[in-house]
Amino acid sequence: MLALLAVFKIDNIILMDLDGVVYFGSKVAAGACEAMAYLRNRKLECYFVTNNSTQTRRQYVSKLKKMGIAADAGHIITSAYATAGYIAKNFPGAKVYVVGEHGLKYELKRAGIALTSPENADTVVAGLDRKLDYGKISDAATVARRGRFIATNTDATFPVENGLLPGSGAGISAIACASRNPDVVIGKPNRHIFEPIETIHGHKNARYIVVGDRYETDIAFAMEIRAISVFVEDSPINKLAVEPAKFKHLYPPDYTIRTIAGLPRLLEKIV
Amino acid sequence: MLALLAVFKIDNIILMDLDGVVYFGSKVAAGACEAMAYLRNRKLECYFVTNNSTQTRRQYVSKLKKMGIAADAGHIITSAYATAGYIAKNFPGAKVYVVGEHGLKYELKRAGIALTSPENADTVVAGLDRKLDYGKISDAATVARRGRFIATNTDATFPVENGLLPGSGAGISAIACASRNPDVVIGKPNRHIFEPIETIHGHKNARYIVVGDRYETDIAFAMEIRAISVFVEDSPINKLAVEPAKFKHLYPPDYTIRTIAGLPRLLEKIV
Numbered sequence: 001m002l003a004l005l006a007v008f009k010i011d012n013i014i015l016m017d018l019d020g021v022v023y024f025g026s027k028v029a030a031g032a033c034e035a036m037a038y039l040r041n042r043k044l045e046c047y048f049v050t051n052n053s054t055q056t057r058r059q060y061v062s063k064l065k066k067m068g069i070a071a072d073a074g075h076i077i078t079s080a081y082a083t084a085g086y087i088a089k090n091f092p093g094a095k096v097y098v099v100g101e102h103g104l105k106y107e108l109k110r111a112g113i114a115l116t117s118p119e120n121a122d123t124v125v126a127g128l129d130r131k132l133d134y135g136k137i138s139d140a141a142t143v144a145r146r147g148r149f150i151a152t153n154t155d156a157t158f159p160v161e162n163g164l165l166p167g168s169g170a171g172i173s174a175i176a177c178a179s180r181n182p183d184v185v186i187g188k189p190n191r192h193i194f195e196p197i198e199t200i201h202g203h204k205n206a207r208y209i210v211v212g213d214r215y216e217t218d219i220a221f222a223m224e225i226r227a228i229s230v231f232v233e234d235s236p237i238n239k240l241a242v243e244p245a246k247f248k249h250l251y252p253p254d255y256t257i258r259t260i261a262g263l264p265r266l267l268e269k270i271v
Numbered sequence: 272m273l274a275l276l277a278v279f280k281i282d283n284i285i286l287m288d289l290d291g292v293v294y295f296g297s298k299v300a301a302g303a304c305e306a307m308a309y310l311r312n313r314k315l316e317c318y319f320v321t322n323n324s325t326q327t328r329r330q331y332v333s334k335l336k337k338m339g340i341a342a343d344a345g346h347i348i349t350s351a352y353a354t355a356g357y358i359a360k361n362f363p364g365a366k367v368y369v370v371g372e373h374g375l376k377y378e379l380k381r382a383g384i385a386l387t388s389p390e391n392a393d394t395v396v397a398g399l400d401r402k403l404d405y406g407k408i409s410d411a412a413t414v415a416r417r418g419r420f421i422a423t424n425t426d427a428t429f430p431v432e433n434g435l436l437p438g439s440g441a442g443i444s445a446i447a448c449a450s451r452n453p454d455v456v457i458g459k460p461n462r463h464i465f466e467p468i469e470t471i472h473g474h475k476n477a478r479y480i481v482v483g484d485r486y487e488t489d490i491a492f493a494m495e496i497r498a499i500s501v502f503v504e505d506s507p508i509n510k511l512a513v514e515p516a517k518f519k520h521l522y523p524p525d526y527t528i529r530t531i532a533g534l535p536r537l538l539e540k541i542v
Binding site for chain 1: 400401402403404405408409412413416427428434435436437438440441442443444445446447448449
């Protein structure tokens with residue numbers, strides 16, 4: 001009887017977005033620490049899943065630690081990390097030209113992938129690059145025309161204190177216009193960013209709960225992996241973005257909370 | 272009887288693309304001078320119509336002169352010139368933030384349009400800018416989100432000696448991703464670039480003949496303004512571009528010639 005119960009036990013695994021949910025830029029969200037403490041007390045496993053490819057997983061660990069949130073690198077999934085894993089698995093000998101920042105280059109190198117100049121590359125990997133310029137767009141397009149084109153994510157924008165900045169998607173649109181669309185996009189809403197977690201939990205009776213503040217990214221991702229979706233509406237992106245209503249219609253969330261402070265009460269009901 | 276004939280006289284007006292047809296970069300196309308001499312002898316009026324917004328009309332006059340081709344500025348229509356005319360006519364008080372090069376800034380100023388910083392602008396005008404960077408994309412997107420967004424043209428690429436470089440369309444795609452699509456695109460295939468010519472000839476019995484090397488730009492433009500289209504197939508863009516066949520299917524030309532050297536013989540038949 002006990003054995004039977006054990007078979008039907010379902011693990012609830014939280015896939016938590018970071019920017020706009022747990023913090024806003026460098027400011028921790030009110031109630032975030034309490035929500036994390038609640039998950040810990042309930043023994044609910046939580047992965048932090050972010051499309052941001054500019055920082056390493058270790059940088060996220062220390063960023064969260066400063067905010068009073070304990071996390072290990074194994075529970076931080078960035079689009080850079082998932083991209084590195086995807087290339088190491090599918091194209092192990094790839095010679096990669098990177099358009100992106102430190103986090104992406106670090107994770108690729110750590111996965112044993114060779115980074116090279118555009119002349120010698122057979123693959124371009126593009127993520128957010130705040131030093132993007134015409135020369136990089138041109139080089140990336142040249143590589144994409146003759147080889148593979150892999151995008152970490154295609155977020156259109158991200159919020160900062162006084163507005164929105166162009167996301168990874170802006171640079172990728174420029175490269176794509178001058179060459180062709182990416183072969184694959186790794187980040188949310190695509191399931192490739194889920195693969196590192198699926199490898200660990202895919203065989204279990206696991207139910208995933210995605211918490212995020214973007215319809216077209218987080219909620220669409222939840223639909224893609226058949227997870228429960230929790231939309232966090234009180235985020236800068238939803239005040240600043242041009243057409244959130246359009247995306248709300250396309251990707252209706254299962255649950256909506258105002259801020260992460262409302263997560264424990266919701267989980268009390270649904271877990 | 273003579274009067275009647277005069278009424279039905281049709282002016283054939285050539286709208287001639289430049290790069291890839293009359294010259295390749297700084298190299299005049301074989302047969303271009305002879306073709307121009309033929310037009311002059313036949314008294315066929317010819318406008319040079321280019322989506323390139325980086326140079327002024329005067330710069331084109333001297334460029335063509337060096338190649339042995341006589342042209343006056345009044346017969347050179349650049350997307351920059353047409354954009355300046357469009358804004359002067361439709362939004363005379365516009366305060367414009369420019370993403371673009373000298374030719375665009377010059378034509379806008381010449382048309383009496385105020386150029387300003389992104390903070391003070393109500394309109395962003397974007398063309399090819401080979402010094403494009405992340406900051407310009409970000410500033411342009413910010414202006415586009417709160418004001419007008421006007422694109423000189425959306426050419427994906429342009430050919431250079433050793434390959435393709437990103438065209439105006441690449442930068443505009445980046446800005447559009449981070450904000451929204453342009454309100455209006457002036458250059459070919461759109462008819463706005465035709466407006467300066469239409470103003471002069473629109474009342475006459477004029478038949479237009481578009482000569483160009485891009486299906487999606489020149490031939491589509493000919494279809495847009497109900498002109499006869501002549502496709503010049505032996506151009507670098509048609510050897511280097513990724514999917515010319517797709518566009519050939521969408522925009523079938525009326526006539527195809529290998530190079531501009533074949534134009535006089537074709538015009539002998541159709542004019």
